[in-house]
Amino acid sequence: MRPSFIAKELGTGLRRNLTMTIALVVSVAVSLTLFGTALLMRTQVERMKGYWYDKIEVSIFLCGPNSTAVTCTGTVSDEQRAAIQAAIQGLTPTVQSWYYEASAQAYERFKVQFKGSPIIANVSPYALPESFRVKLDDPNHFETISSVVSTMPGVETVQDQRKLLQRFFTILHGMQTVALGIAIAMLFVTVLLVMNTVRIAAYARRRETSIMRSVGASNMSIRLPFILEAVTAAVLGAGVAAGIMLGLKQYVIDQRLAPSMSYIAFVTWDDVLAVLPWLFAAGVGTTVLAASFTLRRYLRG
Amino acid sequence: MIIFDHVSKEYKHSNRPALNDINLTINQGEFVFLVGSSGSGKSSLLRLMVKEEKATEGSIEVDGINVGKLRNRKVPAFRRNMGIIFQDFRLLPTKSVFDNVAFGMEVIGKSRKEIRERVPEVLDLVGLAGKEKRLPTELSGGEQQRVAVGRAFVNNPKLLLADEPTGNLDPATSVGIMKLLDRINRTGTTIVMATHDVAIVDQMRKRIVQLDRGHIVRDQERGIYGEMAQ
């Protein structure tokens, strides 16, 4: 068939089935937006992991005058401190870098962190313990250092910041799974809608198709208009979804969230652009499959 | 052109065969009437020829092709050698007369140039010159059937099958359609036409194949339908 004839038939088909076409476009747009968001959430979590894990330290707090841990006998002595430092240094390359923070420094940092809060008045410069701050080559190697240091005299506790983050990431992973689940459910709904739309279209045009068959049109050319209609709707829907995602990046992430949450690394434009081809692929792919499957059943020669 | 060799057709959910041991040969260029009472198997015979149905037994050859062994994939190409006309015209209601006739060429990929040349020729042949812009609803029944004949004939098929083409038309209009089919037949196109219309069959004096409950009970050159009715 000539392309111009196909295009004309396509226009007629889409217009005749306008309400179903609109329903299809909207449904594809919604499900693909969810699908794309789910994909981006994945990237977002990975980015945050990278950002935070990079900043994670192991804090080895040393005994102060009021410490009650079994490894403590009053404030840490100079020999104990030296021994701990030697142990830390002995653990390279697992220990990437380290520094010592005295009580006074801890207090300075505390004042900066809680600037303007009345809590500062209640904390004396000596109440905060001195500590070694250790950065590991991999945050997952916490046990390596903890097993060596935590039982040494003069060490009150060894704190793993990763633990705090992990709880947070568990929640994020959960949200991610839920989003993906919803996206898949929506894609499934879209598939059903495509099948129904194609079936209705095939029924509405059974006269045309029977005439086409009787004059010897090939199966492909009988099915092609239906598939093209569904694909057109899918491409429109994917386009809308792509627009929504770009809009979310521009107006929600970049203009609203990012300025007020500078400690979170948000998905970049490249991340968003990388997801868009998948939207079109998923939209067109599922639609073509659903339409072909339906036509096999309802347009049998 | 067409050879039926011991062909039987039994539909599912049916207790007797629609066609029973049919042997029939139709030569290139013939004009054959298929007659017989309702349910005798006329439409079934036509459907077997275009592979709309499959024979339960026996073999059918159309234009040198064994229809039973024809791959599904090849059925469309096979059907391009034949035109089919139905009692209910089967026109596309949203397309003009010209586009309805052109449709037969469009779907098999003919070029715009070929279509512009051929369709007016055919419209002239079927007597619809000057009405190409009308929609089917703006035509009489006889004119609609002429459009259908035009569409069936537009690709110059070797074989034209017609299932009660005059079934919905009054006698005078029917005569017009029959003259048209006769003219097409004279171009060398084989025509097989199923009909109940005694007057037409008697008037045309063509070969008559009569069916009764799935059997051929008569096959006569230049026959008269009326004779058997008595």
Ligand SMILES: Nc1ncnc2c1ncn2[C@@H]1O[C@H](COP(=O)(O)OP(=O)(O)OP(=O)(O)O)[C@@H](O)[C@H]1O
């Ligand atoms: N699709 C079908 N499924 C089951 N039985 C069928 C089917 N089509 C036809 N039959 C049966 O086959 C027999 C022959 O039917 P057919 O349509 O060939 O008759 P016909 O001679 O064309 O009749 P009419 O003059 O009324 O059109 C009938 O008994 C009919 O009930």
Ligand SMILES: [Mg+2]
């Ligand atoms: Mg019939």
